[in-house]
Amino acid sequence: MAVIKVSIVVPVHNAGDYIERCAPSLLHQSIGRDAYEIIYVDDGSTDDSAARLDQLAARHPHVRVVRQENSGWPGKPRNVGVRTARGEYVQFVDQDDELTPEALERLHRLATRNASDIVLGKVVGTIQGPSSLFRRTVEHCTVEDTPLIESLTPHKMFRRAFLLDEEITFPEGPVRLEDQLFMARAYVRAKRVSILGDPCYVWNRRDDGGNTSSRATTPETYYGHLRTVVEAIKEGTEPGPLQDHLLRRSYRVELLRPVSEPRILKRTGSSRERYFDVVRRMALDCYPPGVRDGLPAITRLRAHLLEEGNLESLVELARRAQGIRPQVTVDDIRRCDDRLVITTTIGMLRSDGEPLTLVERYGRLLLDPDLLADIKGAEDWEVPHPLGDARGELLVHDVARNLWWYPDTDLAARTQPLGNGRHRVILTGETTIDPLTLAGGTEMPPGTHLVWASAQLLGVGRRAPLTGTPSCPAPFTAGTPPRLVHPAWGGPSGQLSLSVGHPGHISVPHRLFLHATAPPGVRRAARTVLRRLPKDVRGQVRTLARRADPWTAARRD
Structure with a gap:
């Protein structure tokens, strides 16, 4: 009997036709049918999901199909799947998502090569935005040396013995x-983690915008569960820099979210006060001082105002911070051999168009006094390490496939004197786009690819289209067989795009079409129209789109 290398575990509840949408990508994985199994755990479905699953199992x-009484959440079905699995590794997949055709083969190869406890595969799809965690394939790492804590979904591959030996289960x-x-329990116990920089998991947004665990909740309930996550991290780590680092993610993302823009500006009255009271109590109860102290300038100021109880100051800071926008300057763009080299400078501007600055007073750097004027509790806010969390990069978006790629970027942070004791933090340097290696070490596929700039400065994160005035290099060919690469400024915002195709295959009308349909606003409008179509028409349109999908050729029902 062949050894089962991987077990795919899929929790199912009233999935309907999502079963058929997801199944083809799972049924025909390149690793070979004898090397893996698919375990559907039906969590007491009341629709026709059971019959659909039986048909799949019969063919x-x-x-395999496992049935149980409804537990109300994906946790128990996943636990049952792990216990039932026969594979060396377990891959979790949600009922409305997909895998790319070679996902299991590549993930398992990376796992066995490194004896990994966990393997993360690059996530793509209609929900997932860019994540620098998947910039490159990483053979082995741990939570101590890599920001794994930024990826907390379970759609990963786990060594089954690791989960069983460490008694790592989902709450039921x-x-x-x-x-x-x-994931918190798994990361702090994993000895080896690997990251595959190639697309593996396709995370899809449902037609109704929901997911398998989308129900209304209260702030008391939600943050009560977040306390459990915090306690799990504390149980698995010693007090100190690592623990502070891991806890900083939930403080920055979940805890500060309701007291930052846009949410604090959308809520009013008792609703705003209720969230404020709940998260303030948790901040004071659960997080050591080192967590807050390690946050970047504006984020640390929010934490200070929260813990001091200054709700109105948080509201005013949010009003002003929401107007901060990136200033991206393309200093030069040139062709070097068969690569594009782009020199950029990135800074931040306040809503009035003036630079976001630091002011030097008595040997200290203080956060922009004009930004903080008359905000109680924010006076003379010191920024001892202005470059500590400064980072940025250019990204390339494959529009047709909704994939994000990270070219080689060397942007250095520095302070730029503006006179009269004023400084601004900027990122400056070169990015090299190699059409032959950009797409995960392989050639850029045909189509339109848009270039974006992303930066984190002083606790403000922004992404903007890369626009500029320097003349673009002429179209050129690269690789064997040759591919034509056509860089150009285009679209409503004048964004840099790279049109890639075989020589002679990119016609002028095609280029115009690509420029017209590439902007994100056009794509969002198309998705809105699609959701409003009748269900049968929507299905036909989706079928046509799937036929154009470069991965579809490997799928069979």
Whole structure:
């Protein structure tokens, strides 16, 4: 009997036709049918999901179906799947998502090569935005040397013995943040983690915008569950820099979210006060001082105002901070051999168009006094390490496939004197786009690719289209067989785009079409129109789109 290398575990509840949408990508993985199994755990579905699953199992010997009474959440079905699995590794997949055709083969190869406890595969799809965690394939790392804590969904590959030996399970029943709790426990115990920089998991937004665990909740319930995640990190680590680093993610993302723009500006009255009271109490109860002290300038100021109880100051800071925008200057763009080299400078501007600055007083650097004027509790806010969290990069977006790629970027942070004791933090340097290696070490596929700039400065994160005035290099060919690369400024914002195709295959009308349809606003409008179509028409349109999908050729029903 062949050794089962991987077990795919899919929790199912009233999935309907999402079963058929997801199944083809799972049934025909390149690793070979004898090397893996698919375990569907039906969590007491009341629609026709059971019949659909039985049909799949009858047609495909490597499909198994497990049934149980409804538990109300994906946690128990996943636990049952792990216990039932026969594979060396377990890959979790949600009922409305997909895998790329070679996902299991590549993930398992990386896992066995490094004896990994966890393998993260690059996530793509209609929900997932860019993540620098998947910039490159990483053979082995741990939570101590890599920002794994930024990826807390469980759609990963796990060594089954690791989960069983360490008794790492999902909480069962309706528990918010169950994914975070599971991943927090796993990360702090994993000896080796690997990251695959190639697309593996396709995370899809449902037609109704929901997911398998989307139910209304209260702030008391939600943050009560977040406390459990915090306690899990504390249980798995010693007090100190590592623990502070891991806890900083939940403080920055979940805890400060309701007291930052846009949410604090959308809520009013008792609703705003209720969230403020809940998160303030948790900040004071659960997080050591080192967590707050390690945050970047504006984020640390929010934490200070929260813990001091200054709700109105948080509201005013949010009003002013929401107007901060990036200033991206393209200093030069040139062709070097068969590569594009782009020199950029990135800074931040306040809503009035003036630079976001630091002011030097008595040997200290203080956060922009004009930004903080008359905000109680924010006076003379010191920024002892202005470059500590400064980072930025250029990104290339493959529009047709919704994939994000990270070219080689060397942007250095520095302070730029503006006179009269004023300084600004900027990022400056070169980015090299190699059409032959950009797409995960392989050639850029045909189509339109848009270039973006992303930066984190003083606790403000922004992404903007790369626009500029320097003349673009002429179209050129690269690789064997040759591919034509056509850089140009275009679209409503004048964004840099790279049109890639075989020589002679990019016609002038095609280029105009690509420029017209590439902007994100056009794509969002198309998705809105699609959601409003009748269900049968929407299905036909999706079928046509899937036929154009470069991965579809490897799928069979």
